[in-house]
Amino acid sequence: MEPLLRVRELRVRFATRHGTVSAVDGVSFDVYPGETVAIVGESGSGKSVTMQAVMGLLPRGAQVSGSITYRGTELVGRPVSVTRALCGDELAMIFQDPLSSLNPVFRVGRQITEALVRRRGMRRAAARERAVELMTRVGIPAPELRVDEYPHQFSGGMRQRAMIAMALAMSPRLLIADEPTTALDVTVQAQIMRLLASLRESDGMALALITHDLGVVADAADRVVLMYAGRVVETGPTREVYEHCRHPYTEGLLASVPDDADVDRLVPISGQPPNPASLPGGCAFHPRCRYAIERCRTERPPLSVVDGHPSACHRSQEVGG
Amino acid sequence: MLGYLIRRLAYSIFVLWGAVTIVFVVLRVVPGDPALVILGPDASPADVARLRHGMGLDQPLLVQYGHYLLDVARLHFGDSVRLGGDAMGQILLRLPATAELALAAVVFAVTVGIGLGVAAASRPNSVLDRVISVFTLVIQSTPTFWAGLVLLLIFARQLRVLPSEGAHSWQNVILPAITLGLGFLAMVTRLTRSGLLEISHESYLNTVRAKGLSERVVVFPHAIRNALIPVVTVIGLYLGSVLGGTVVIETVFAWPGAGRLIADSIGYRDYNVVQAGVILIAAVFVVVNLLVDLLYGLIDPRVSVGRQER
Numbered sequence: 266m267e268p269l270l271r272v273r274e275l276r277v278r279f280a281t282r283h284g285t286v287s288a289v290d291g292v293s294f295d296v297y298p299g300e301t302v303a304i305v306g307e308s309g310s311g312k313s314v315t316m317q318a319v320m321g322l323l324p325r326g327a328q329v330s331g332s333i334t335y336r337g338t339e340l341v342g343r344p345v346s347v348t349r350a351l352c353g354d355e356l357a358m359i360f361q362d363p364l365s366s367l368n369p370v371f372r373v374g375r376q377i378t379e380a381l382v383r384r385r386g387m388r389r390a391a392a393r394e395r396a397v398e399l400m401t402r403v404g405i406p407a408p409e410l411r412v413d414e415y416p417h418q419f420s421g422g423m424r425q426r427a428m429i430a431m432a433l434a435m436s437p438r439l440l441i442a443d444e445p446t447t448a449l450d451v452t453v454q455a456q457i458m459r460l461l462a463s464l465r466e467s468d469g470m471a472l473a474l475i476t477h478d479l480g481v482v483a484d485a486a487d488r489v490v491l492m493y494a495g496r497v498v499e500t501g502p503t504r505e506v507y508e509h510c511r512h513p514y515t516e517g518l519l520a521s522v523p524d525d526a527d528v529d530r531l532v533p534i535s536g537q538p539p540n541p542a543s544l545p546g547g548c549a550f551h552p553r554c555r556y557a558i559e560r561c562r563t564e565r566p567p568l569s570v571v572d573g574h575p576s577a578c579h580r581s582q583e584v585g586g
Numbered sequence: 587m588l589g590y591l592i593r594r595l596a597y598s599i600f601v602l603w604g605a606v607t608i609v610f611v612v613l614r615v616v617p618g619d620p621a622l623v624i625l626g627p628d629a630s631p632a633d634v635a636r637l638r639h640g641m642g643l644d645q646p647l648l649v650q651y652g653h654y655l656l657d658v659a660r661l662h663f664g665d666s667v668r669l670g671g672d673a674m675g676q677i678l679l680r681l682p683a684t685a686e687l688a689l690a691a692v693v694f695a696v697t698v699g700i701g702l703g704v705a706a707a708s709r710p711n712s713v714l715d716r717v718i719s720v721f722t723l724v725i726q727s728t729p730t731f732w733a734g735l736v737l738l739l740i741f742a743r744q745l746r747v748l749p750s751e752g753a754h755s756w757q758n759v760i761l762p763a764i765t766l767g768l769g770f771l772a773m774v775t776r777l778t779r780s781g782l783l784e785i786s787h788e789s790y791l792n793t794v795r796a797k798g799l800s801e802r803v804v805v806f807p808h809a810i811r812n813a814l815i816p817v818v819t820v821i822g823l824y825l826g827s828v829l830g831g832t833v834v835i836e837t838v839f840a841w842p843g844a845g846r847l848i849a850d851s852i853g854y855r856d857y858n859v860v861q862a863g864v865i866l867i868a869a870v871f872v873v874v875n876l877l878v879d880l881l882y883g884l885i886d887p888r889v890s891v892g893r894q895e896r
Contacts, residue, residue, distance in 0.1 A: 322792050346800075353798030365789040369888055370811045380797040415887040431797070 267336070268295035269439050269471055270319065275331040275341075277314050277323065286542045288314045290495040291331070296439060301465060301472040303486035303503070305479060305518070307538045311495040312475045316441050320358050321348030335439075353380045357432035361444040363424035367416035374400070374412030377431045384435075399430040403460060422453035429460065439471045446481065458485055480522045483507065491515050494539050494549035501574025510585040511576035513554045548579070556580045594879070598872040605868035606658055606861070610651060613857050619643075620855035624667055641667075658865065664858035668851065673858035677844050677866055683753060684832050684843035690759050691767035691828055692821070699771045700814070703778020704805060710783060718779075722772035730831055734765040734838040751840035762839040766831050770824050774817055781813030788812075815886050822878030826871045 277289040289311040296302045306312045317323050319333055321340070333340040335355065340348050352358075360366040367376060374396035381387040381395060393412060400408035403426040416424060425445060432440055442461065446454035462485060465472050474486060482489055482503060489506050491499045491514065499512040510516050517534035536553035539545060545552050551561040560579050568577045578584060621637040622629070638644045642653065657664065663674040706718040725733070741761060742750035749758050785791070786809070794804045832845030840846070844863055851859035882889050 320796055322795055324787075349795070349798050349800065351798070352796055356796075358792075358796040360789050360793065362789060366793045368790040368793070368808055368812070370815075370886055371808075376793075379794075380799060383799055383803060417888050428793070431793070435798070 266297055268297050269336060270296040270473070271332070271334045272315070272319070273332040273334075275315060275318060275333060276329070277311070277318050278328040279324075280326055280328070281542070283542050285328075287544075288495055288541055289318065292492070292495070292497050294490045294497065294500060296471050296473055298438065299465070299469045299471055300487045301462075301474060301485055303474045303476060303482040303489045304492060305476055305482060305489055306492035307477055309494075309538045309541055310492040311541075312492050313443055315492075316358070316443060316473065316475055319348075320352060320356060320441065321345045322358075353384065353437065354435040355437055356439050356441065357435065357437035358441040358443065359425070359428040359432050359445050362448045363421060363428050364416060364448075366428055367419075367424055369416055371415075372413050373416060373419065373427050376416075377412075377427060378434055379431075380435055395434070396430070399433055400427070402433065402464075403427070403430045404456075405430070421449050422456060425449060425453075425457050426460065429457075429464070433464065433468070436468065437470060439473060440465075441473045441475070443475045444477070445474070447477075454481070461485070478522075479518050491518070494544055495541065496549070496577065497568060497575075498550065498578070499574070499576040500568075505574055509572060509574075511571050511574070511581040512550075512578045513556045513580075513584050514550050515576075516585055517553075548577075556584060594876055598876065601872055602865065602868055606655070606865055607651075609861050609864040610654055613855075613860060614647060614650075616852075618855050620667060620857060623855045654861075658861075663862040663865070666851070666856055666859045668854045668856045668859070673856075673862040674866070676859055677847060677863045680842060680844040680847050681866070683841060684829075684836070684845055687759060687762055687766060687832060687836070687841060687843055688825070688828050690763035691831075692770065692825070694763050695767035695770035695774055696817075696821070699774025700778050700810070700817075702771075702775040703782065703813075704810070706775065706779040707782035707786070708805075715779075718775065722775045725768045726772040728768070730765055730769065731834050731838055733768055734762070734835055737761050737765055738838070753842055758839075758841075762835050762841050765838070766828060766835045769831075770828060773820060773824060777817045777820060778810075778813055781816055782809055785809055785812050811885070815882075818878060818882065818885055822875040825874050829867045829871060 272295070273293045275289055275292045276287065279286050279288060292311065292315055294302065294304075304312045304315065314323070318327075318329050319335075319340070323329065329341055331341060335351055338347070338351070340351075348356075367373065374393055377396045377399055378387065378392035382389065382392050387395065396412050397408045400412060405411055405423055405426050411419070411423075416427075419427060429445075440461075445461065446457050449457060458481060461472060461474075464470070472485075474482070476482060486503045489500065489503050490497055491506070491512065493514050499506060499510065499515045506515060507519065510519060514534070517532070520532040521534060523531055534553060539549055539552075545562075547563045548554070548557075548561045548566055551557040554561065556578070558580065564579070566577045566579045566581075568575045571581045576584075619634070619638070621634045621641060621643060625633055625637060635644070642650060645653075661674075663672065665671060666673045666676050669676055702718050702722075706715045709715055738750050738761065741748045748761050749755070750761075752758055782805075791804050791809060794808050795801075829845075832841075832843060833849050834845075835841065836843045836846035837849045844866070848860055848863035850856075851863070
């Protein structure tokens with residue numbers, strides 16, 4: 266089967282006052298039709314920048330190289346209008362903070378169906394009906410009333426549901442969700458994740474889930490891509506990575522997932538995420554790694570398959586179990 | 587809502603009282619005797635004294651002020667000593683011409699200002715942005731009467747493409763409206779530019795892009811509607827200077843409006859007309875600002891004037 270989205274050796278650099286900063290450095294992964302891929306990492310790991318590159322949302326001045334193909338169409342090095350034409354009915358995206366992602370001065374219903382009106386020439390009255398339908402689908406109560414309300418009249422969870430309704434309007438094949446639950450209450454988080462899972466089931470769309478929370482990933486994702494300092498450090502089927510992780514960073518993340526059975530076992534990863542402007546030499550994770558040896562300081566480990574799935578660690582055989 | 591309106595009304599009356607009082611004081615402080623102006627330099631002192639008595643000018647200032655306040659409260663503004671007839675009537679007769687000029691100036695300033703602001707913000711720190719920034723700085727620091735004279739010189743005198751004075755055709759409004767609107771244009775340009783740049787990183791603009799809509803839709807209406815919120819506030823405030831500016835501009839371009847009548851009446855010491863004119867301008871200013879406040883809720887739904895947030 267052909268992947269929907271194929272990312273190869275993607276590099277994104279930003280020119281800053283302190284020189285060029287590499288935010289994404291040689292990232293490769295695929296998303297196949299109907300599957301859920303989780304892209305996991307701390308803030309600054311490059312996970313969001315990767316997906317912004319896919320959606321053509323990077324700020325002006327970002328240098329992108331490598332390859333992003335969507336159903337065979339190369340997007341890197343092409344005008345942003347090529348990507349724009351795919352956005353909406355092929356690719357859709359929802360963002361971390363649902364309040365700032367909705368325009369405060371337009372009615373929610375109008376924003377949900379704006380693409381249908383502007384790109385497919387749907388009439389306003391029909392669009393309003395469609396908005397009510399979509400809002401019903403994502404579980405917004407009293408949609409006939411709320412369709413005419415403004416974003417500030419919605420709660421956080423309802424705003425994210427409205428964002429999801431907006432993304433569904435054009436029936437995309439791939440939905441990119443950038444930390445869709447981070448700004449929400451824990452109970453609402455679970456509802457939104459359940460909604461995304463059920464929509465994926467019913468519509469058969471693929472989901473690329475960007476998150477820093479491995480706890481969210483376990484139930485939702487078919488495969489995970491773990492990123493650290495702009496690079497993929499480990500990737501594979503979710504269950505396999507959980508049960509036999511091969512990278513110390515993954516191990517650390519798994520240990521820091523709250524487990525209701527044993528709260529005392531919560532182990533944070535020591536140290537701070539690295540500054541992308543001055544990455545450590547060798548393996549970028551070595552200053553925080555309890556497995557680190559001299560070789561890790563000088564030689565960057567390539568992504569290579571050890572026991573089933575790829576990881577980038579000199580000592581991957583000794584990590585995990 | 588009702589309580590808010592009542593508070594605003596009380597405040598408006600206070601503002602009007604201030605305008606009424608300032609124009610009264612200023613007119614009396616300026617040298618020049620209306621009776622003398624009316625009768626001419628050859629009049630006998632006895633005639634002047636008689637006219638002064640007839641006009642109530644021989645009474646103490648405070649008594650004059652008291653009479654004046656009472657008259658204004660009864661909407662009685664006295665007669666024009668120069669033109670005859672009701673002073674406010676004379677002003678109202680010329681108000682449509684002034685309104686036409688002011689409206690043309692505001693439309694010019696807002697449309698061109700938004701256009702320039704969008705152009706400047708679309709490429710911040712580019713050559714175009716810098717040129718626009720210098721342009722707005724220059725016109726903001728140019729006195730309007732001078733700008734008017736320069737425009738007259740270029741377009742009416744040298745190029746002979748536009749008429750220099752009067753109000754005979756639609757072309758007559760162009761030069762005075764541009765002159766009157768220049769300062770406002772600069773302000774709208776700067777506010778639009780800074781407003782757009784301030785929201786240019788807002789996530790909701792990326793939402794529009796993620797829907798596959800073009801950069802044009804990102805700017806109009808998504809960004810501009812948010813960036814214009816401060817501009818709307820300023821339109822209300824700036825209308826005061828636009829109306830005040832008509833006094834100078836109408837004189838420069840011989841535009842037959844209320845502003846020119848006020849300017850002429852100052853020369854003739856026609857107190858009643860000047861007072862009526864200034865009070866009317868102040869009243870228009872107050873009403874427009876009230877309207878802008880009430881209309882604020884339309885452009886920004888998060889603002890609900892005088893209502894409790896739910």
